[in-house]
Structures are given as C-alpha cells and as structure tokens.
Amino acid sequence: MATHDEQEAGLGALLSPDIWKRRAVLWGGAIAVALAAIAFARASDLAFSLFKRVIAFSPWWALLLTPGMFALLAWITTRGLESTRGSGIPQVIAALRTPEAERQRHLSLKVSLAKLGLTVAGLLGGASIGREGPTVHVGAGVMLAIGRRFGLRGDVQARRLLLAGGAAGIAAAFNAPLAGVVFAIEELGGAFEHRFSGTLLTSVIVGGVVSLALLGSYTYFGRVEIALPLRQAWLAVLACGIACGLAGGVFSRLLLAAVEGKPRWLGTLRGGHPVLFAMGCGLLLAGLGIAFGPGAFGTGYEQARSLVQGHAVVGHEFGIVKFVANLASYLAGIPGGLFSPALAVGAGLGNDIATLMPEAPANAIVLLGMCGYLTGVTQAPLTSAVISMELTNSDGMLLPILATVLIARGASALVCRTPVYKALAQRLLPQPSKPPGEAA
Structure with missing residues (x-):
C-alpha cells in the first residue's frame, strides 16, 4: 500500500x-x-496527382519536370x-x-x-x-514551437515535446496510433521516460482521434483478410x-556510403556540384519512369x-525499379x-517471392515482404510490424509478421551494422574535437 506521504505527493501531482x-x-x-499532417497529406496527394496528369499526356514531360524540380x-x-533535406527523422x-541552439x-x-x-x-x-x-x-517542430510559446523550456521539456510531436506525426500520417507509440519508443527511444508514457500515449490518441474525425475510419492499404497455414508460413517467413x-x-x-562520400568520385560530385548532381538523379528517375x-x-x-489487395497493376520488375528510384531520390x-x-519496394519484392510459392496466398507474402524490407531499411522491427498490421488490419498475420521482422533485422545487420536513421543523426551531432597534436 502507498504511504501517506506518497498519497499526498500523488494528489499534489494530480492537482498541480x-x-x-x-x-x-x-x-x-x-x-x-x-491538422498539419492532414493538410500535408492533402497537398501531397494534389501535387502528385498534377504530376500524374502531366505524364499521362506524355511521359516524356518527366525528362523536363523531374530533373528541373x-x-x-x-x-x-x-x-x-x-x-530540410532527407526524411526529417534523423533531425x-x-x-x-543537442543543446537549444542546435535544436532550433x-x-x-x-x-x-x-x-x-x-x-x-x-x-x-x-x-x-x-x-x-x-x-x-x-x-516535432510544431509541437516544440507551441511548447516554447507557452513557456515550456529546458532540455527535459524539449525532449518531451519532440517525442510527443514526432509520435503524433507518424500516427496521424498513417492513421495508426499504435504505430506512433511504438515508433516513439523504438526509433526515438533514448528520450523515452516511464513517467512520461501516459502523457505520450494520450497525445498520440488525441492526434489519432482528430485524424479519425476528419478523414473517417479507413485502413491505409485496405483491409486484408488473409492467413498463412503453418506448413506454408515458415518457408514464406524465412x-x-x-x-x-x-x-x-x-x-x-x-545510402550511408554515398552520404559519407564513397566512392570518392560520387562524393566529389555530390558535395561539389549538388545542383547538377540532383539534376542527374532526376534524369535517372525520369528514365526509369519512361522505361x-x-x-x-x-x-x-x-x-x-x-x-496487397491481389490485383497487381505493376509487373515483377517493380520492386527493383522502386529500389533504384528511392535511392536516386534520397541521394x-x-x-x-x-x-x-520502402513499403512499396517490399511489396514488389514480396510479389516476386510469391511466384516461387504458388500454393500460398500471394497477398500474404506481399505483406511479409513489406514488413521485412521496411525492417531491413530502418532496423526497427516492432515499428515495422505494427505499421504493417495497422495499415492492413491483418491481425491474423501477427505471428508470421513478428517472425519475419526479427529475421529481417538480423539479416539487415549483417550488411549495415548501424541503423540508417541513427547513422544519419550522428552526422548531425556536434563532432568532438581532437586533442592538440593528434593527426587529422
């Protein structure tokens, strides 16, 4: 039982x-x-729909629009x-x-x-x-600005605001509140505090409720009623x-090698002529789209x-093409x-793997490919599993998905030891100065 002092402390906190x-x-x-996430989603959809209308008239317009943009x-x-470069999660x-000045x-x-x-x-x-x-x-930026406006300052308060803002952002973007909570713990994890967990959870729920109220109840990739029999599941999972x-x-x-300037010719071109390099990436992407x-x-x-829904509008080359397109766009x-x-690449790769297992439901393997590839990129297995399940409402795939992301995490680490977001974030942190006399 709680002591009298503990009860008074709890009551004081409640009324503070x-x-x-x-x-x-x-x-x-x-x-x-x-609200910002919803406006962002609507603007993004409108922008890309305009691009699709232009290339529907003639795909060759991409050779002008994409490199130019x-x-x-x-x-x-x-x-x-x-x-503003990149995904924003490393930032x-x-x-x-980081201290306040760097944070701003x-x-x-x-x-x-x-x-x-x-x-x-x-x-x-x-x-x-x-x-x-x-x-x-x-x-995270909006939440931090609001907190500062109302006097919530200092490192501890800033970390709480960033954590809640980032989690609410991912929840609203995918209309997936649980994914927001897991993402905050797994990806932003170093700042997670047990005492803050209840407030974080309610912040994510508030964001999810607003998204639900304005957009309605929907599943990002549509409801998928699938299951894998045990005799098929183990092979598909592996x-x-x-x-x-x-x-x-x-x-x-x-991606990390290129960001670090490897190979040297690529690093020289990317660092010395960023606009021309970006134009070249745009030309590559336009060429992929035309081809x-x-x-x-x-x-x-x-x-x-x-x-995922089982009525493919792309061929078996889609996963590889999207892989190259993503790399060109990020670099x-x-x-x-x-x-x-990344989910799109995983869907394409899963579709390719499904051709090797004709007796298994193809869309089940597509779903496993999505969560496996997303885990491989981010090395965040729980976030990838929750996102995949929430975006398809596929509770019947819980165990195969969990097994897939754990295997994918280990396989990815064999190739890339440091998770990509963590590695990119480390490049943004102030680097320790070397002692005097130490070789550069």
Whole structure:
C-alpha cells in the first residue's frame, strides 16, 4: 500500500497547475500536429496527382519536370535550409541529443514549414519520396514551437515535446496510433521516460482521434483478410525475412556510403556540384519512369495497395525499379521520406517471392515482404510490424509478421551494422574535437 506521504505527493501531482498546463499544451499541440499532417497529406496527394496528369499526356514531360524540380530543390536547400533535406527523422533524433541552439537549427518553425512545402514540391516533380518521415519532422517542430510559446523550456521539456510531436506525426500520417507509440519508443527511444508514457500515449490518441474525425475510419492499404497455414508460413517467413531484410540492409549501406562520400568520385560530385548532381538523379528517375512505367514516381502507394489487395497493376520488375528510384531520390539531397516508398519496394519484392510459392496466398507474402524490407531499411522491427498490421488490419498475420521482422533485422545487420536513421543523426551531432597534436 502507498504511504501517506506518497498519497499526498500523488494528489499534489494530480492537482498541480504546472502539470496540467504541460498536458494541455501537449494535447493542444497534438491537435495542431494532426491538422498539419492532414493538410500535408492533402497537398501531397494534389501535387502528385498534377504530376500524374502531366505524364499521362506524355511521359516524356518527366525528362523536363523531374530533373528541373530536383535541381530547384537542391538549390533551395543550399540557401540556409539544409535541415530540410532527407526524411526529417534523423533531425528529430539529433535534436533530442543537442543543446537549444542546435535544436532550433534543425526544428525551427521556419524549417518545419519549409519541410512541408518542399516535400510537396518534390512530389509535384515526381520524386520517389514519402511524407511520413517529413510529417514526424513537421510534427516535432510544431509541437516544440507551441511548447516554447507557452513557456515550456529546458532540455527535459524539449525532449518531451519532440517525442510527443514526432509520435503524433507518424500516427496521424498513417492513421495508426499504435504505430506512433511504438515508433516513439523504438526509433526515438533514448528520450523515452516511464513517467512520461501516459502523457505520450494520450497525445498520440488525441492526434489519432482528430485524424479519425476528419478523414473517417479507413485502413491505409485496405483491409486484408488473409492467413498463412503453418506448413506454408515458415518457408514464406524465412524467404521474406532473409531476402527482404538483406535488400533493405543493402539500401541503407549504399545510402550511408554515398552520404559519407564513397566512392570518392560520387562524393566529389555530390558535395561539389549538388545542383547538377540532383539534376542527374532526376534524369535517372525520369528514365526509369519512361522505361518501366509511372510506378517509379511518387510514394508507390497505389502500386503497393494493388499488390496487397491481389490485383497487381505493376509487373515483377517493380520492386527493383522502386529500389533504384528511392535511392536516386534520397541521394539527390531533396526533402522526402522513406517509409511509403520502402513499403512499396517490399511489396514488389514480396510479389516476386510469391511466384516461387504458388500454393500460398500471394497477398500474404506481399505483406511479409513489406514488413521485412521496411525492417531491413530502418532496423526497427516492432515499428515495422505494427505499421504493417495497422495499415492492413491483418491481425491474423501477427505471428508470421513478428517472425519475419526479427529475421529481417538480423539479416539487415549483417550488411549495415548501424541503423540508417541513427547513422544519419550522428552526422548531425556536434563532432568532438581532437586533442592538440593528434593527426587529422
């Protein structure tokens, strides 16, 4: 039983105006993040639909639009908006571990608004990017700005605001509250506090309720009523876990090597001529779209949904094409995330694996491919599992999905030892200076 002092302390905390002020700011901020996520999603869909209408008239327009937009975005992000590049999740992770001045550089309201607008512009140019990572970035920045406006300052408060904002962002982006909570713990994990868990949970729920109220009850990839018999499940789990996990690890390894300037010629070109390099990436993406179809462009949502639902609108080359398209788009240095495009690659790879197992339900293997590849890229198995299940409402696949992501995590680590978001975040942290006299 609780002692008298403990009961008084608990009652004091319950009635404390400061605690209720923090909760009100977090819950109000979660509403603002959800509204921003919904506006972001609508603007992104509109932008990409405009791009699709143009290339439907003639796919050759992509040779002008995509390289031109890549070059423009690369040029803009070299003019004081470097923090808008990439997915945004590494910026949030880095901000959780940096002092106030550095934190503002990555997550000011200016950066958040620019992130939103530039990601939309990228989709207008057909970039193979997602909006979920940028939504985490925007959500964390909006929540931090609101907290500062109402006097919540200091490192502890900032970490709480960033954690809640990022989690609410991923929950609203996917309409998947549980994924938001798991993402906050697994990906942003170093700042998670047990005492803060209840407030974090309610913030994510508030964001999810707002999204549900405005968009209605829907499942991102549609409801999937599937199950794998045990005699088929073990082989599918092994194949998707190993193949897709390795593929995700290769993607992360290639991305990190290029970011670190390897090979040297690529690093020299990317660092010395970022606008021209981005234009070249755009030309590569446009060429893929012309040669293999419009699935190379955008998030890959429509193609992945068609595979999950069992009425494919793409061929068996889709997974490899999307893999290259994602790599080209990310290396261009433009704003844009990895989640949706990675799910699309995984769906394509899962569809290829399904051809080797004709007796098993193809869309079940597609789902395992999605969670396996996403795990391979992020090395966040729980987040990948929860996202895959929530986006398809496929509770009957719980055990195969969990087994797949655990195998994929191990397979990915064989190729890429450091998780991609953690490695990218480390590059944003202040580097320790070397002692005097130590060789450079």
